[in-house]
Amino acid sequence: MPPMIDMEGQKIGRLTVGEFAHCNRFGGAHWNVTCACGNTLVVNGRDLRRGHTLSCGCLFREMMAASMKRLQRKQRLLREAFRGTELGSK
Numbered sequence: 017m018p019p020m021i022d023m024e025g026q027k028i029g030r031l032t033v034g035e036f037a038h039c040n041r042f043g044g045a046h047w048n049v050t051c052a053c054g055n056t057l058v059v060n061g062r063d064l065r066r067g068h069t070l071s072c073g074c075l076f077r078e079m080m081a082a083s084m085k086r087l088q089r090k091q092r093l094l095r096e097a098f099r100g101t102e103l104g105s106k
């Protein structure tokens with residue numbers, strides 16, 4: 017069954033939609049997509065249109081890494097703020 021909605025050539029997040037891949041047993045079209053980082057994957061067109069899938073996963077990994085960095089910075093600032101106090105001596 018061909019896809020109801022042609023998404024070929026669309027750019028969503030970091031992904032560029034390529035050729036139609038297949039329909040699953042519920043009739044959901046899946047597409048071959050290429051991520052800006054070079055990875056290729058097959059994703060559900062509905063997830064693409066809803067913005068659920070914006071990258072191959074690299075975007076999520078980068079966001080996690082960035083928030084970890086922020087957290088570590090916050091912890092360092094807190095440690096520095098408490099340095100020399102009773103709390104900081106522990």
Ligand SMILES: [Zn+2]
Pocket residue numbers: 030051052053054055071072073074075
């Ligand atoms: Zn990627």
